[in-house]
Structures are given as structure tokens and as C-alpha cells.
Amino acid sequence: MNSNIGDWYNERMRKIIMFNFVTVDGYFAGSDGNIDWHPVDKEFNDFAVDFIKQCDTALFGRTTYDLFAGFWPTAVNDSSLDPEDRIIAQALNDMDKIVITHREVASDWSNTIVWDDVDIERVNELKQGDGKNIVIYGSGTIIKQLTDMGLIDEYHFIVAPIILGEGKSLFEGNARTGLELIDSRVFKSGNVLLDYKTTSK
Numbered sequence: 001m002n003s004n005i006g007d008w009y010n011e012r013m014r015k016i017i018m019f020n021f022v023t024v025d026g027y028f029a030g031s032d033g034n035i036d037w038h039p040v041d042k043e044f045n046d047f048a049v050d051f052i053k054q055c056d057t058a059l060f061g062r063t064t065y066d067l068f069a070g071f072w073p074t075a076v077n078d079s080s081l082d083p084e085d086r087i088i089a090q091a092l093n094d095m096d097k098i099v100i101t102h103r104e105v106a107s108d109w110s111n112t113i114v115w116d117d118v119d120i121e122r123v124n125e126l127k128q129g130d131g132k133n134i135v136i137y138g139s140g141t142i143i144k145q146l147t148d149m150g151l152i153d154e155y156h157f158i159v160a161p162i163i164l165g166e167g168k169s170l171f172e173g174n175a176r177t178g179l180e181l182i183d184s185r186v187f188k189s190g191n192v193l194l195d196y197k198t199t200s201k
Helices: 003-012 042-052 062-069 083-094 120-128 140-148
Strands: 016-023 027-029 055-061 096-100 112-115 133-137 154-160 179-186 192-198
Touching: 016 140, 042 083, 055 062, 055 083, 055 140, 062 096, 133 140
Parallel strands: 016 133, 016 154, 055 096, 055 133, 096 112
Antiparallel strands: 016 027, 154 192, 179 192
């Protein structure tokens, strides 16, 4: 394939984008899965709204899906929440949600389907289909698998100004993967956005 044609094609494929808070020492959750250390304010919420508008599909591991399904489906009608949270809730309710798990999913959250494993052909078909980008929130096990398969196009880290000392790592045991910085931003809260695209291993 002509390289220019290949570049044109790849630019128009849907991207799989990991979007996660991480601590300065590299954890995306505490050892018990706790994420109460996420520094969230209006500036971040506005940013999160802008980001989610670029996506219409989400990939989840079972643990993260259960957390999301326990809060977001009804959040859209919760007047006690910030307007940005209700916008995010509506976006999540509307988008396609794919849960990758061997266990039965009891949730009736709209537009949810279940895959029993991470299949390269199926993920590539998803990327080649019509639509916006595909986001992964949390879901460390799924991120590990997709990273080693070379299927994640961009990694969006929100580095929080905190050291946990111990916790859950996103990439422990993964093969070496090259990344190129494509964007960054410093928030007033001390959060730092680092956006990378995948290069060669």
C-alpha cells in the first residue's frame, strides 16, 4: 500500500483512546480500587465534556463497568450534580458500551453488549466501522491486553498531584511500547494532561 494512502486511511479510522487519572508514582487506583483521590473541579469537568463528545463507544472491564453502571445511568436526572456531570451521564447513556468479561452482566444499562474475550479481529472491525472514537476508562486488565496487542492508538493520562505509595498499575508486566507526546496541559488544580500516541515498540 502506498504510504500516503495508508496514512490517509489510518487518520480516518476510529481511534481507541485510553483516558485515565494516574498518580505521580504511576497508579490508576489504590490497592483496594479506591479512586477518591481524583482531583475534579469545574475546569476538569469542562475538559471531560469536550473529550467525551469525541467518542461514541466505550470499552470496559467488568469492575469498571459495574462502578459506572452503579452511578451514571440515573445521574442524568440528578439535580444535585453539576451540569457537566449530567452532560457526561447523557453521553455515557447514549454511547455503545462493550463489557469484556467471562461473567454474566446483570445491568440493564442501555446500549450494553458483552464480549467474553479480547479478540483482535473483532476490535479491528470495531475500529474500522463508522462512528466517533472509542474510549477506555479504568479497566486496567483490558488496557494491559490491548496494549500488548498494539490496539490502543492514544493514551490520555491525567497525572494527579498525589503519591499513593502503592496501588494498581496500568502496565506492570506489559511489553515495551513507544509513545510520542502529542499534547499537554496544566490545570489549576495541579492535574497535568499528557496525551501520547503509540509509535513503535
